Amino acid sequence: MPELPEVEAARRGIAEQLTGRAVTGLELYRPRLVQAAPGLSLDLLPGRRLLEVGRQGKYLWLVFEPLAAVVHLKLTGQLVARGDAIPGFAAGHPVPPYDAPLPHKSTALRLDFEPDIQLYLTDVRHFARVWLLPADDLMRYVEQLILGPDLLSPDFTFEAFRQRLERRRSGRLKPTLLDQSVVAGIGNIYADESLWQARLHPEQVVGTLSENDLVRLYEGIKETMRLAVPMGGARILHGKAVPPVGEFPFVHGREGQPCPRCGTTIVKLQVNGRGTYLCPRCQPAPVSWPRGTVATGRLAARE
DNA sequence: AACTACTCCTGGAGGC
DNA sequence: TGCCTCCAGGAGTAGT
Numbered sequence: 016m017p018e019l020p021e022v023e024a025a026r027r028g029i030a031e032q033l034t035g036r037a038v039t040g041l042e043l044y045r046p047r048l049v050q051a052a053p054g055l056s057l058d059l060l061p062g063r064r065l066l067e068v069g070r071q072g073k074y075l076w077l078v079f080e081p082l083a084a085v086v087h088l089k090l091t092g093q094l095v096a097r098g099d100a101i102p103g104f105a106a107g108h109p110v111p112p113y114d115a116p117l118p119h120k121s122t123a124l125r126l127d128f129e130p131d132i133q134l135y136l137t138d139v140r141h142f143a144r145v146w147l148l149p150a151d152d153l154m155r156y157v158e159q160l161i162l163g164p165d166l167l168s169p170d171f172t173f174e175a176f177r178q179r180l181e182r183r184r185s186g187r188l189k190p191t192l193l194d195q196s197v198v199a200g201i202g203n204i205y206a207d208e209s210l211w212q213a214r215l216h217p218e219q220v221v222g223t224l225s226e227n228d229l230v231r232l233y234e235g236i237k238e239t240m241r242l243a244v245p246m247g248g249a250r251i252l253h254g255k256a257v258p259p260v261g262e263f264p265f266v267h268g269r270e271g272q273p274c275p276r277c278g279t280t281i282v283k284l285q286v287n288g289r290g291t292y293l294c295p296r297c298q299p300a301p302v303s304w305p306r307g308t309v310a311t312g313r314l315a316a317r318e
Numbered sequence: 319a320a321c322t323a324c325t326c327c328t329g330g331a332g333g334c
Numbered sequence: 335t336g337c338c339t340c341c342a343g344g345a346g347t348a349g350t
Contacts, residue, residue: 016343073344090343091328110329121328140327142344186320195345203343287321289343 017088017107017248018073019166019200020240024247025094026070028104029077029134032096036128037064038079045123048136051147055082060126071157071165072199083153085146086136092143098132106247110139162199166240171198173233180229184222188232190287191221201236205243207267207292209236217286217293219301266292 017025038060043049049057063079070076075086088094093107095117105113111121117135118125123143124136136143148156163179164170179197191197192206201209210217212235215228224232242263265275270283274294283292 018344087344089326089345138327139329140343142326142328183319190321193344288323290341 016090016202016204017092018202018205020205020243020246021107021248022070022073022075022088022200023167023244024104024106025088026068026075028094028096028106029065029068029075032101032104033065033128033132033134034068035064035066036132037062038126039129040127042118042125043123044118044125045141047141048123048138048143049145049147052149052152055147055149057124057147065128071160071168072162072195073202074157074160074162074199076153076157078150078153081150083148083150085148085153085156087144088138089140089142089144091138091140093137094134095137096132096134098128098130100130101132108139111137161196163195163197164199166198166200166236167244173230176233176236177229180221180224184220186221187217187286188215188219188221188224189217189289189291192236193287193289198236200240203289203291204264204267205236205239208239208243208264210298211235211266211292211294212238214297216298216300217291223301266294268292 040061041057043057059082060079063082065077065079067078068076069078073087077084077086088107091108091110093105093109093113095103095105095113097103097117111119117133117137119137121137121139122135123138123141124145126134128134136145146156164175176198180191183191183194183197188210189206192201192209193203206217209232213228213231215224215232215235246263262275266281269281270292272281273279274281274297277294277296279294279296281292282295283290285291
């Protein structure tokens, strides 16, 4: 499921291999993929040059004067570029296989670039979306998404992270990390990985974190990104880690396997309805704040 | 404020 | 082999 590292892999591929090239044609296989501002459509693209590609969190955008396309791959989106003139790249959900013949039944869009380059957007579950808007409105559009600092940007400082968490003192850790208005880019896999790095339990209440916990969490997120971004993300298939990926991801999708740090069996639980993997020894449940205590205390105090 | 439930979707896995 | 049900989840929204 594409999170920041997968979307960043797509951004880099597009930036390096497609920027400056003109669109020569396209085919929209699944019209519901695209939501266009009034008066805009993909048909305006042929003849336009790709000027710029950007990303914040899991949102990716391509700027073609006078319009911009904002892309979100959601759970199972995938971008694949092919052509004799470029090395090609693939990023996003690894199903169907990146090297499958294209187009196939999950292909939603093909964009052609000069000279004879194809960029395919594929999505088996049809959740991915492309928004078309005037290029002049792009930054306003991104602002109204209300995203927190991007994990790879200089804005993601320890102080900024601490301040964002400060506003969510009563929330639990994992749902807070998944909230894109807190920080932009973490999804279910890297939330688990970051918490494992930081040795923190996903259900710990944010307001109970010590300064040391906060530092470990910040560093755990950075370390997780440091590992995941160069490989273009974790390869997860149906909730299971796909070999060969070395040891990464360390806990997500590895229920029943030994923790790479201490050998304790990794367990799976549900947090806010999300499958959550952790090492019960490295990430002990916060006994001083058992689940429910905080809410009960707050309710009691209100009366 | 923060949680739950629901929606959008499909294909793979597991049960029988 | 084949049918059936369940499950995975990013983000938006509505309800509690």
